[in-house]
Amino acid sequence: MSLLEFLDYSGVAVFAATGALAASRKELDLIGFLFLAAVTGIGGGTLRDLILGQAPVFWVMRPTYVVVCVAMGVLVFFTAHLFESRYRLLVWLDAIGLSAYCVMGAAKGLAATASPTVAIVTGTMTAAFGGILRDILANEPSVLLRPEIYVTAALSGAALFTLSSEMGAPLWLASLAGAILAFGVRGGALAFGWTFPPYKARPGRHPDDVM
């Protein structure tokens, strides 16, 4: 199993776990766990493959990915109560999934189009999409709208992978570097509350001004 394949299965598995953890927070039943696990685990990659014109999508070609999601859903159903904070576990697993997925998305985008711009965009979008889908389906506030750095982590990992690949780095090195950078950025944001300066409305004007 190559490093890319390992990243691929890891990304699917940990995103599936975050979907199941979201199900646990909503107190769904076992099938609800499996459904959210599957949708979150394979959602980003499904979007990536559709955009790149690679349909049938990856898990239709290799149903093992679905089996992995189901296994993670069952595992979380029976072990989630063991964790001190399921939300903390969810966001850290989400960080791992984000790191794996941004490299996979960029790698597939680069292989399909040879355009660095496209690779960075598919890497960033598909890494963020699984978590967005999970939050929408579980009716939770989107991770996208929280102040800590999120999309930037995926973007920096996808960009580092793409640029170092373009400059001739071997695939395993570019993949590893991209995943580590993405995890470092997101992990730092989680551990230390890293943020970028947000947009601020003019003083004296409320940001939610209505028409």
Place this chain on the structure above:
Amino acid sequence: MSLLEFLDYSGVAVFAATGALAASRKELDLIGFLFLAAVTGIGGGTLRDLILGQAPVFWVMRPTYVVVCVAMGVLVFFTAHLFESRYRLLVWLDAIGLSAYCVMGAAKGLAATASPTVAIVTGTMTAAFGGILRDILANEPSVLLRPEIYVTAALSGAALFTLSSEMGAPLWLASLAGAILAFGVRGGALAFGWTFPPYKARPGRHPDDVM
């Protein structure tokens, strides 16, 4: 018209009606009815065809499906006030749509890939997707998060269709059995409040623990 075609048009038509009923609950105008009817009616099948790599999707090839959605939207606009409870009507029609769609999704998945795993997943996902899309667009709490059994109904119908097809049952029998099982499970959940044991947080710990 074969039984499969009948199921197909029925699924689209009744999901379209549930979209229009959601529009009536939001007091939209006629065009809002048609839009929600169309998106809900053809949403699940669109996802199914995209995932399986069968684009242009079904209603692009046969626009009659769109005409059916428009007709249901108009019908509901002028008759919804006749019903005692529009919400009750919505969930029962949704149950019929779910039953028809889970068989159609599994049948198309099986025909396209010959993989029972894929067939069960496409059947389940596409049956649930129309209702999820409707609830998101209408900004209603998702049917997915309610305690009564929902995804399980689609899953059991898709699984029975797939397994009996694999064991050599004729198409009409497998279709009928799958649709009846799905409707029975969902109908029982609606009529008698059937639920599975939900995940429960450890005693003394609130399920919405935050980081």
Place this chain on the structure above:
Amino acid sequence: MSLLEFLDYSGVAVFAATGALAASRKELDLIGFLFLAAVTGIGGGTLRDLILGQAPVFWVMRPTYVVVCVAMGVLVFFTAHLFESRYRLLVWLDAIGLSAYCVMGAAKGLAATASPTVAIVTGTMTAAFGGILRDILANEPSVLLRPEIYVTAALSGAALFTLSSEMGAPLWLASLAGAILAFGVRGGALAFGWTFPPYKARPGRHPDDVM
């Protein structure tokens, strides 16, 4: 650059600006602006291309579209505070995007399938989809659920373009007529509060009756 190409880039650019404006209302950081700008700008066209079976989608073939979205995101990040009401700016730009996108969606649908029904549906759906996606991601009440006319504007523009094309009008004339009609209808709704009669529940019955 033909009129259609101009409409295409305009639609992407102004929808991207509305995505960035939604990010400003949520006080996201610069990367949040770029992400919402890109998703809103290219979301409708991505759906259109997927439905019509034209994958890889348009911005994968021509990454300039992504560059346009990024530029709009940066521009809005540094200038949004100059506007009296960012919400008013958002809805008017959204009206321009809607007008451009409904013609482009119908033109691509007509070219791909030669079916007027399909062209009208793809024009309407893809024009509305960018704004819907933006509102879902930014967790704002959907523009779809507001009383003023919205989908109808896209529908009328797509229909006028399609019918005049079918009747032999030159492409530039049909495009211009469709875009102007759509903008006129939506602009009138914004300026004068135009609405259609909404569905009204029976007197004495609350519209949110539950099961």
